[in-house]
Amino acid sequence: MEAPNRQSRNITRARVFVISFVVLIVLLPKLVIAQVGLASDSSPVNSSWWIILAVFVVLIGIGYFIFTSQKNKAVAMEREKWRINKESLQAEIDKLSETNKVIQDQLIQQEKLASLGQLTAGIAHEIKNPLNFVNNFSELSIEYVDEISESVEKLNQNGATEDIKLLLGDVKGNLTKILQHGSRADGIVRSMLMHSRGGKGIKEPTDLNELIKEYVNLAFHGMRANKNPINVDIKVQLEEGLPKVMLNPEDFSRVILNLCKNAFDAMRDKAEILGKDFLPTLSVNTKNLDDSVMVVVEDNGPGVANDIKDKLLMPFFTTKKGTEGTGLGLSITHDIVKDHEGVLEIDSVVGEYTRFIILIPKTQ
Amino acid sequence: MKILIVDDEKDVEMLFRQKFRKETKSGNLELIFAFSGAEALSILGESDPPSVVYVFSDINMPGMTGLELLDQVKKRFPQISVSMISAYGDSDNYNKAIKSGAKEFFTKPIDFESLRNEIQDLMKV
Numbered sequence: 323m324e325a326p327n328r329q330s331r332n333i334t335r336a337r338v339f340v341i342s343f344v345v346l347i348v349l350l351p352k353l354v355i356a357q358v359g360l361a362s363d364s365s366p367v368n369s370s371w372w373i374i375l376a377v378f379v380v381l382i383g384i385g386y387f388i389f390t391s392q393k394n395k396a397v398a399m400e401r402e403k404w405r406i407n408k409e410s411l412q413a414e415i416d417k418l419s420e421t422n423k424v425i426q427d428q429l430i431q432q433e434k435l436a437s438l439g440q441l442t443a444g445i446a447h448e449i450k451n452p453l454n455f456v457n458n459f460s461e462l463s464i465e466y467v468d469e470i471s472e473s474v475e476k477l478n479q480n481g482a483t484e485d486i487k488l489l490l491g492d493v494k495g496n497l498t499k500i501l502q503h504g505s506r507a508d509g510i511v512r513s514m515l516m517h518s519r520g521g522k523g524i525k526e527p528t529d530l531n532e533l534i535k536e537y538v539n540l541a542f543h544g545m546r547a548n549k550n551p552i553n554v555d556i557k558v559q560l561e562e563g564l565p566k567v568m569l570n571p572e573d574f575s576r577v578i579l580n581l582c583k584n585a586f587d588a589m590r591d592k593a594e595i596l597g598k599d600f601l602p603t604l605s606v607n608t609k610n611l612d613d614s615v616m617v618v619v620e621d622n623g624p625g626v627a628n629d630i631k632d633k634l635l636m637p638f639f640t641t642k643k644g645t646e647g648t649g650l651g652l653s654i655t656h657d658i659v660k661d662h663e664g665v666l667e668i669d670s671v672v673g674e675y676t677r678f679i680i681l682i683p684k685t686q
Numbered sequence: 687m688k689i690l691i692v693d694d695e696k697d698v699e700m701l702f703r704q705k706f707r708k709e710t711k712s713g714n715l716e717l718i719f720a721f722s723g724a725e726a727l728s729i730l731g732e733s734d735p736p737s738v739v740y741v742f743s744d745i746n747m748p749g750m751t752g753l754e755l756l757d758q759v760k761k762r763f764p765q766i767s768v769s770m771i772s773a774y775g776d777s778d779n780y781n782k783a784i785k786s787g788a789k790e791f792f793t794k795p796i797d798f799e800s801l802r803n804e805i806q807d808l809m810k811v
Contacts, residue, residue: 443776447746447773447774448773450773450793450794450795451695451773451794453794453795454701454773454794454795454796455695455697455701456795457795458701458705458795458796458798459701461798462701462704462705504795508795515775515776
C-alpha cells in the first residue's frame with residue numbers, strides 16, 4: 323500500500339521539476355533575446371515582464387518543493403510511529419501465543435497424567451486379585467503349619483521330629499514373610515488408588531506418623547523413578563505416641579506428596595547450580611502439641627524470597643519453568659489443610675532452607 | 687445353610703473351602719461355587735424355593751458382571767441376600783452395589799475375619 327503512494331508522490335514531484343525546467347528552457351531564449359533586445363533597445367517593457375514571470379515560476383517550483391518535502395517528513399514520522407506501535411503489538415501477540423503454547427502443553431501434560439491415573443487405577447485393582455490369593459493362602463498355610471507342629475509334638479520325639487520341627491519353623495517364617503510383603507504390596511496399591519479416585523473422602527482417626535512414613539517414602543521413590551532424579555538425604559523424625567488425628571487420609575497424603583515433591587524440585591534447582599558440594603536434605607518431623615499436632619517439612623534448597631512467599635499459595639502461581647509446574651500443588655495443599663481447620667505456614671531463608679509448618683487441631 | 691460364591695477365578699473355591707473348613711466340617715455351612723453370573727443364576731433356579739440363602743459375588747467378571755447378577759438375583763429371588771466382593775472398592779462401584787440392594791461390600795484382598803462374622807450373623811438368625 324505504501325510503495326505506490328510514495329511512487330506517485332515522486333512522480334508528481336518529478337513532473338513539477340520537468341515542467342519548471344521546460345518552462346525555463348522555453349523562456350531562456352526569450353530571456354537571452356530580451357537581454358540582447360535590451361542591449362539593442364528594441365522592447366524593454368516586454369523583456370522585463372518575461373524575467374518577472376520566469377522568477378515567479380521558479381519561486382513557485384521551489385515553494386512546492388519545500389512544501390512537499392515537509393509533508394513527506396511528517397508522513398515519514400507518522401509512519402515510524404505506526405511501525406513502532408505495530409512492533410510492540412507484534413511483541414504482545416508473540417508473548418500471548420507463547421503463553422498459550424505453555425498452557426496447551428500443560429493441558430496435554432494434565433491429560434497424560436489423567437490417563438496415566440486411570441491406567442494406574444486399572445492395574446492397581448487387578449493386582450489386588452492375585453494379592454488376595456497370596457495373602458490369604460499364606461495366612462492359611464501359617465495356620466496349617468501351627469497345626470502340624472502341634473501334631474508333631476504328639477509323635478514320639480526323636481532326631482527326625484526335631485528336624486521336622488526346625489523345617490516347619492522355617493516354612494512358617496517364610497509364610498509370614500510372604501504375608502507381610504503381600505500386605506505391604508496391598509498398602510502400596512491402596513495408596514496408588516487413593517490418588518486416582520478410589521477413596522471415599524471421609525475423615526477418620528488416622529495414624530499421622532504411619533501416613534507420613536509411607537508417603538515420604540512413596541514421594542522419594544516416585545522422584546527417583548522420574549526424570550532428573552537427585553540424591554536426597556531423608557530424615558524422618560516422628561514423635562512417638564502421637565495421638566490419632568481426624569484426617570481424610572486420601573487428601574492428607576496428597577499434602578505430604580506435594581510438599582515433598584516441591585522440596586525435591588527446589589533442591590534439584592540448587593543442586594544443578596552448586597553441583598556436588600551440595601547435599602540435598604529433606605527432613606520431616608511431627609510433634610505432639612497441647613491441642614494440635616505439628617508437621618514440619620523442611621528442605622535445604624534455594625529458599626523463597628519474601629516477595630514471593632505471599633504468592634506461593636495462590637492458584638496457578640509457579641516459579642517452575644515452562645510446563646514443569648501447574649501452580650496448583652501448594653494451593654491444593656493449602657485448601658486441604660484449611661479443610662482440616664489447620665494452618666499452613668511458610669518459613670524460609672533465601673539460600674538456606676524452606677520450611678512448611680502444618681498445624682492440625684486435635685479436635686475439629 | 688447354603689451359600690453361593692461367584693467368581694471367575696477358580697482358585698477362589700480352594701481358598702474359601704480352606705478358610706471355612708471348620709464351619710463346613712461341622713455341617714452348619716455348605717459352600718457352592720459358580721464361575722460366572724450365568725452359572726450362578728442356573729444354580730439358583732435349580733430348586734424352588736432356592737436352597738441358597740446368601741450369595742457372595744465378584745464384580746469384575748467376563749460376561750455378566752457381578753452388578754448385573756445382583757440386579758437379576760434381587761429381581762428373581764428377592765429373599766436371597768447378596769454381598770459383593772471386589773478388588774474395585776471405589777465409591778462408584780460401592781454406591782451402585784448398595785443402591786441395587788447389596789447387603790455388604792467386601793474388598794479384596796478379602797478379610798476373612800469380617801466375612802466370617804457376616805456369615806455367623808446370618809447363621810444365628
